Amino acid sequence: MEQKEISKAVISRLPRYYRYLGELLEEGVERISSNELSIRMKVTASQIRQDLNNFGGFGQQGYGYNVKYLYTEIARILGIDRQHNLIIIGAGNLGQAIANYTNFERRGFIIKGMFDVNPRLVGLVVRGVEIRGIEDLEQFIRDNEVQIAALTIPKSKAPEIADRLVKAGIKAIWNFAHTDLQVPDDVVVENVHLSESLMRLSYRVCSMQDQLERERAAKAREAAKKEENEAQPAGSGKEEQDVREAQAPVQERTQQK
Amino acid sequence: MEQKEISKAVISRLPRYYRYLGELLEEGVERISSNELSIRMKVTASQIRQDLNNFGGFGQQGYGYNVKYLYTEIARILGIDRQHNLIIIGAGNLGQAIANYTNFERRGFIIKGMFDVNPRLVGLVVRGVEIRGIEDLEQFIRDNEVQIAALTIPKSKAPEIADRLVKAGIKAIWNFAHTDLQVPDDVVVENVHLSESLMRLSYRVCSMQDQLERERAAKAREAAKKEENEAQPAGSGKEEQDVREAQAPVQERTQQK
DNA sequence: TAGATTGTTAATCGATTAACAATC
């Protein structure tokens, strides 16, 4: 439905707007201003208005936004007012976790089938969906007008299956395999790389720890300086410079800028 | 170990560099230039060099980067050269999927325990880790020096558990619950909102479809025009303008800019 | 009408890309 290219940043914020509007709706809130919403969501009101105006004017001056209306409009923009037929390839824990998440169905994502190479899983039924052998894949996609395939298999098998999916006419791959897939331009790939998410978390934990340590060290130095000054209150300003230098040497290169 | 604030965009690219370097290492590649790597990863060489230089000069002029060295350096930057003790709260499919993913352990993430409220799950063992009742949470965190908690529970219970985790001294929450958590500044939250990921995919599928349709329509118009011209080859230039106008009216507002 | 709040333009900020001197 949308026209001009919308930036990736905007798109990735839309589902979060949708989630907050859904909560407001549950709370019985009828209207909300960009300012109120910005406080709840911890973003700027400007950003909210800019983001929404990429898709049209959903608000009203002097009033704000009607929660219900905006909620349904964002659903329409995201395309979750339509039905999307989905299959899950890989019926392990992750595949089953997706199959069991009922909210997806509420958003129009209908799980049509599950597939696995493991013959011990084939035939089992998860939330009313039978697990099939991977050999039926192409036929099933055509018969059931499947648009989206969730790929919850090991990275070693992912490229081959992705090729088969593309040839069978799939429109999008929700890729949980720890690898990047090569697909034609008209096939959408949305990656969920959990190991990368965990590494980002690791980075942030470590840099948080470093920061806390630096703060603690700075405080300690501060205390030491105070003590020194009390003993000999000359205060020529030289001490301050020492403090700054003491923080620097941990890693010289990055310190330059 | 790092000093100045590094942008979020840079950090989120690091794990991907790490993954590609790991693959190069497996292929037996000893050195690589930013240009070669940029082709593989489909990013600019400039970006690679800029990103890495946030953390120091890992390359050598005229040579490029030593794959092994860069690989270990990025591991160090990400903090995955250290051990992180982790617990999983919520032993459903998603929690078990995480517990079963052996690669996390290879990156230093040690799963110390799993917790669930469901008494039928308590006592079960997943990959050598026993599922415990949630009442033992605080004691367990202290006894096992747990830094990270993966939260794979329904959103309704997430805020309460998050509070308990924070009070018990957890450093980071890997949040799979479909809600934003309120935690103090010194606690890291890394969100994995699968439903939002699926909505982004939905958006992209829909806009891809729209695009393809527009292209098809444009081609059809082109063909029609050609036919018309062949019948009456006046060609005053007015037809071209008509084509442009015909594309516009689908949604007027966005079309303006 | 007066007050509130949007839609939108302009200003700022940050991130990406290009260019090139430094140097292996």
Add this chain to the structure above:
DNA sequence: TAGATTGTTAATCGATTAACAATC
């Protein structure tokens, strides 16, 4: 030394924020 490629500065591009006129 000549060639290659980094590290880094400068230029460009895009995204966010601020400001305010339009308007409900």
